[in-house]
Amino acid sequence: MPIVEALEPCITCHAWNRDRSMLAISPNSNDIHIYSMQAATAGPPKFTRAWTLREHDALVTGIDWAASTNRIVSSSQDRNAYVWELQDNEWRPTLVILRLQRAATSVSWSPDEAKFAVGSGEKLVAVCYFESQNNFWVSKHLRRHGSTVLGVSWSPSALLLATGCADSRARIVSAYVKGVDKSGKQTPFGEDPAFGTVLAEYACAGWVHAAAWHPNGTTVVFASHDSRVTVVSLLSPEAPLQVIRLRGLPIKALSFLPTGSFIGVGFEYTPLLFRQTPGASTYSDGEPLETAERNTGGSFATSAVNAAMRMFQAQDKAGQEQTVSQTAKLSSVHQNCVTCVRAFEGKVGGRVVDFTTTGLDGFVVFWTSDELVSAMRAATTPLLSHS
Known part of the structure; x- marks a missing residue:
């Protein structure tokens, strides 16, 4: 079982410091809470x-913690x-x-920690x-987006x-800043592409x-x-896209592991x-780290909807005041x-x-190698299908 800690009523984002002794979270408010963590044996x-x-x-819409400089960057509405x-x-x-007229939606430090990127509702x-x-700290604007920028990754x-x-497009854009980045670096699109150049664009259905x-x-x-994950290989311009269709609800956040696999x-x-x-x-089709979904043939989110329906039915029939948490607890x-x-x-x-997750339930969950191994062993019944 993963290690679970209930910290807040709700958590919208989190970030760790370098040695994983400090955790910064946003409790779905304009504050940032920093916790010290003492890991027991x-x-x-x-x-x-x-x-x-x-x-x-x-x-607060985003938090990122620079490992080397120990700086925290935060973005907000x-x-x-x-x-x-x-x-x-x-x-x-x-x-x-920032020079923004609309909300900042996300933030991320660059790997060298010399820059960071802020997505916004200003396209x-x-x-x-x-x-x-x-x-x-000053900013340069990457434009050529048709709507709110929801996520950024360096x-x-x-x-x-x-x-x-939010215009249903995924893009790869040059963020090379002269005088900040060293010249002569190679990318899959050539050497030092001009700042703001849209190097690739991919259409999605959501x-x-x-x-x-x-x-x-x-x-x-x-x-x-649209409940899809698009995998783009930059090894060759002719490489086809791999599109993985989810049977369940959409993915909201992604993170790669050092092994080359990724979590959604x-x-x-x-x-x-x-x-x-x-x-x-x-990449393989997504394998759930909790086997209950695979065993029931449904989804945890669907179970939550069913629990809410049962709550309203109980109120209608018996006139009882019940909450979803009183009628059912998800597996x-x-x-x-x-x-x-x-x-x-x-x-x-x-x-x-291997990784941690936070959610609107206020939980911080530590997912161990045991869960990854179990998911690989349980991958006999496919959860997803390719398009």
Whole structure:
């Protein structure tokens, strides 16, 4: 069983520091809570709230924690982003000049931590970097998006951005900033492509919620609201797209593991594991990390809908005031939409943890290698089908 910790009534996003001793979360408000974690040799870890960061005026939409510099970047519906630095045991914010007129929707540090990208409702991505002459963070805008940018993901080279947009398009865009990035770096689209160039565009049949890059930079995956995952191989311009159709509800967030496999989480309440085919850039159909879904032939989200229907039926027939939690508890670990997934690569309670998830149920869940192995062994009955 995975390790579960209930921290808040609701969690919309989370991020870990470098040594996995600190966890930053957004409790679906304009605050950021930072917890210290003490991992026991056996049993669940102990969390203690160490700081509450209050600077945003509206809902926090994204958090990312830079491993090397120990900086936290946050985005919000208040159209702002802040870079937080720990000084004298206090987190001090620096306002980023985003120049946005609409909400910021997501944020991500580049792998070299020299830049970060902020998606927005203004049909653009703000690529931000520190301007030492003026001593503040400035931004350049990546336009050519037709609607709200829902998700951003950096390539390992920090030169390219994969974006998911509400115009049902996934894109790969150049984020090369002269004077910040070193020149002469090669990408699958050539050397130092000009900033803002749309290098590739892929049509989907729904909002593109999330994007993620393979650790070696040769593959990009996108998750869209039509319950599909699109796998793009950049090894050859002629390489066909692999489109994986989900039987369940859409994926909202993606994360690659060091092995080359990736995890998808979202409205289905349980993570899906997509395993890389050995020696190829293709992936297996998603395998649920909880076997209850496979055994019942249904989905956890469908069970939640059925539980709600039973609640209303009980109220109608008997006049009883019941809640969904009183009538049924789902067999999945998460009891609501899973909003965020992060690679972990550490030990908790004497067990190797590969990644963590958070959801609208307020749970932080540590998924261990045991769950991954069980999912691989249980992959005898396919959950998904290719289109």
